[in-house]
Amino acid sequence: MGRILIENGTVISPSGRFRADVLIDGERIAALLDPGSRALLGLDPDRVIDATGRYVIPGGVDVHTHMQLPMGPTMSSDTFATGTVAAAWGGVTTIVDFASQQVGERVMDGLEARHAEAAGQCAVDYAFHQTIGGVDDESLASIRQLVEREGISSIKLFMAYPGSYYSDDGQILRAMQVAGELGALTMMHAENGLAIDVLRAQAIARGDTAPVFHGLTRPPELEGEATNRAVQLARVAGDAPLYIVHLSAAHALEEVARARHRGQNVFAETCPQYLWLSLEEHLSRPGVEGAAYVCSTPLRSHHDHHQRDLWTGLRNDDLAVVSTDHCPFCMKDQKDLGSDDFTAIPNGIGGVEHRLELMYQGVVAGEITLERWVETCCTTPARLFGMHPRKGEIVPGADADVVVWDPTSSTTIGLAGKHHMNMDHSAYEGFVVDGKVETVISRGEVVVERDQFVGRVGHGRFVERSLPAVLR
Numbered sequence: 120m121g122r123i124l125i126e127n128g129t130v131i132s133p134s135g136r137f138r139a140d141v142l143i144d145g146e147r148i149a150a151l152l153d154p155g156s157r158a159l160l161g162l163d164p165d166r167v168i169d170a171t172g173r174y175v176i177p178g179g180v181d182v183h184t185h186m187q188l189p190m191g192p193t194m195s196s197d198t199f200a201t202g203t204v205a206a207a208w209g210g211v212t213t214i215v216d217f218a219s220q221q222v223g224e225r226v227m228d229g230l231e232a233r234h235a236e237a238a239g240q241c242a243v244d245y246a247f248h249q250t251i252g253g254v255d256d257e258s259l260a261s262i263r264q265l266v267e268r269e270g271i272s273s274i275k276l277f278m279a280y281p282g283s284y285y286s287d288d289g290q291i292l293r294a295m296q297v298a299g300e301l302g303a304l305t306m307m308h309a310e311n312g313l314a315i316d317v318l319r320a321q322a323i324a325r326g327d328t329a330p331v332f333h334g335l336t337r338p339p340e341l342e343g344e345a346t347n348r349a350v351q352l353a354r355v356a357g358d359a360p361l362y363i364v365h366l367s368a369a370h371a372l373e374e375v376a377r378a379r380h381r382g383q384n385v386f387a388e389t390c391p392q393y394l395w396l397s398l399e400e401h402l403s404r405p406g407v408e409g410a411a412y413v414c415s416t417p418l419r420s421h422h423d424h425h426q427r428d429l430w431t432g433l434r435n436d437d438l439a440v441v442s443t444d445h446c447p448f449c450m451k452d453q454k455d456l457g458s459d460d461f462t463a464i465p466n467g468i469g470g471v472e473h474r475l476e477l478m479y480q481g482v483v484a485g486e487i488t489l490e491r492w493v494e495t496c497c498t499t500p501a502r503l504f505g506m507h508p509r510k511g512e513i514v515p516g517a518d519a520d521v522v523v524w525d526p527t528s529s530t531t532i533g534l535a536g537k538h539h540m541n542m543d544h545s546a547y548e549g550f551v552v553d554g555k556v557e558t559v560i561s562r563g564e565v566v567v568e569r570d571q572f573v574g575r576v577g578h579g580r581f582v583e584r585s586l587p588a589v590l591r
């Protein structure tokens with residue numbers, strides 16, 4: 120560590136792009152200087168990084184990851200160590216993962232256990248949301264403690280998964296009232312889990328057991344319905360701030376857009392898999408090949424206009440954030456548990472390493488601007504989750520989390536190319552994308568350069584978050 124000067128690059132912020140040299144002093148960004156200031160000011164930094172022809176962007180903020188998450192008989196395959204090293208490779212310098220609580224458990228016990236798992240194990244900075252799967256007087260009372268003492272300003276509830284994380288409408292309303300009163304954000308997995316469970320049982324009874332039935336039994340209507348219900352409950356809870364996670368269906372986007380048009384505090388994220396993968400091309404593959412693409416919400420049909428609408432939503436801010444919902448599993452001994460029964464397939468796709476790369480393709484394709492790329496992947500996630508201006512933007516005083524991005528190079532994703540997640544396959548195998556993560560700096564330390572990981576597990580610190588800067 121010391122003083123690093125990133126020279127001759129183009130800084131990208133949500134509000135524009137400009138030539139500037141970025142001076143880092145210790146863990147912080149010290150100044151943005153006119154290009155060529157080094158000689159003029161007689162600066163003598165410890166290190167100079169030449170960013171000629173490069174974009175200089177804030178480190179990525181991925182607010183939805185699941186490292187070493189227990190699921191049924193197995194566990195997501197990235198540990199905090201392997202997952203945050205992969206994140207660093209992808210230009211991600213902050214992740215927000217989840218501590219969890221279910222019926223009969225104490226919230227603070229779950230949080231303490233999660234802290235124990237992550238402490239000293241992360242290569243980049245990390246924070247937690249708190250999942251509340253058992254809404255009762257005690258768990259509701261602990262939300263205040265989370266916000267005021269634990270640096271956790273967001274809770275997550277599920278309208279899916281009856282029998283484990285599911286909350287009924289009354290529980291959701293109560294939790295939203297408490298969170299809203301405190302100014303915390305309620306994150307919602309919005310799918311009608313009770314109806315989905317009926318469709319799943321019917322499919323199995325018919326013998327429709329292939330992976331594609333995972334998607335077909337979670338129709339977009341049931342994402343739209345649950346999203347609308349969450350929106351209305353949040354409204355009744357006094358316009359409690361609401362954040363819809365992993366939005367994949369046009370039906371759900373419509374409800375979010377309607378709520379936002381009314382001026383309600385409703386936000387939503389989508390993930391690269393919903394923009395680039397589909398039910399027909401990926402989830403419909405036979406056996407374990409299709410199982411690899413089982414995630415919830417599911418990949419949607421390309422016969423409908425989901426993907427087109429999601430891109431539109433990203434442009435007009437009805438979709439404010441791109442996260443990954445990184446939840447990796449290997450084919451062997453994990454995804455193959457459900458090769459002949461889709462209900463036994465662990466749910467999740469790994470992608471923490473590839474979000475910036477995949478979303479940059481939206482820039483290349485003319486779907487979003489460079490500024491919007493940075494805004495949805497770095498700045499807004501930091502703002503909505505109480506980490507801005509420390510994270511998410513290159514401004515003096517911010518943590519020195521910086522990515523030097525080479526737009527002239529390209530990246531081949533997959534086992535034969537760039538792949539550092541602990542998975543025996545990649546959902547994006549063979550994707551060749553424009554642009555490349557060249558240098559990654561996390562709190563003033565270079566962690567990736569010259570195609571090498573040069574950081575260390577244990578460098579990452581827990582980020583205590585403030586209340587969300589709720590945007591309209």
Ligand SMILES: [Zn+2]
Binds near residue numbers: 183185444446
């Ligand atoms: Zn998730």
